[in-house]
Amino acid sequence: GQNIDQPTEMTATEGAIVQINCTYQTSGFNGLFWYQQHAGEAPTFLSYNVLDGLEEKGRFSSFLSRSKGYSYLLLKELQMKDSASYLCAVRDRGDSWGKFQFGAGTQVVVTP
């Protein structure tokens, strides 16, 4: 099975940096995803990591350590529009193409 833990809420100031941690346990790992979801809207894909290391994409970066079952999403130069829920998800390596398990989400609040 899979367990995914991420903080419930984080608050940061506009222009600052916030790091959202995600730890997971899985019987077979086949990739880790980060999604952004604004209230009342659909999730938006942010990143995908399958190998260890850092993936950078503009103001957002995602890191993965498979041996530690750990990932983080780094949001730089925070903007008010970054206030949203950030979901960490893991895909396992099952009999099929693998199912997804989502964390409960981290609500990021950006203040002026």
Add this chain to the structure above:
Amino acid sequence: DSGVTQTPKHLITATGQRVTLRCSPRSGDLSVYWYQQSLDQGLQFLIQYYNGEERAKGNILERFSAQQFPDLHSELNLSSLELGDSALYFCASSPSGTISRRDYEQYFGPGTRLTVT
């Protein structure tokens, strides 16, 4: 606009009834995914189809079923509805879902809000 369309946007029905949710993926995408999101359960993966065939199954109840048609649109059928089935149901699509990094980028539709009374 992600390019993924879902109908209807809202659905209100009674317990015991059956409903069908429809999803049209982005042009060219072969994989379709279904998710359920409720306040107490968060986002739950239900099932994935690729080019008409089931490829991955999550926490989908036996009362629920899905299929993907030759034109690649997909339908999620929910039967014997219970109050607890009230949720937002999302469909997402991706190019294929296993081959390259880009294939894992899922694009979500706006969702169908189901209310069971």
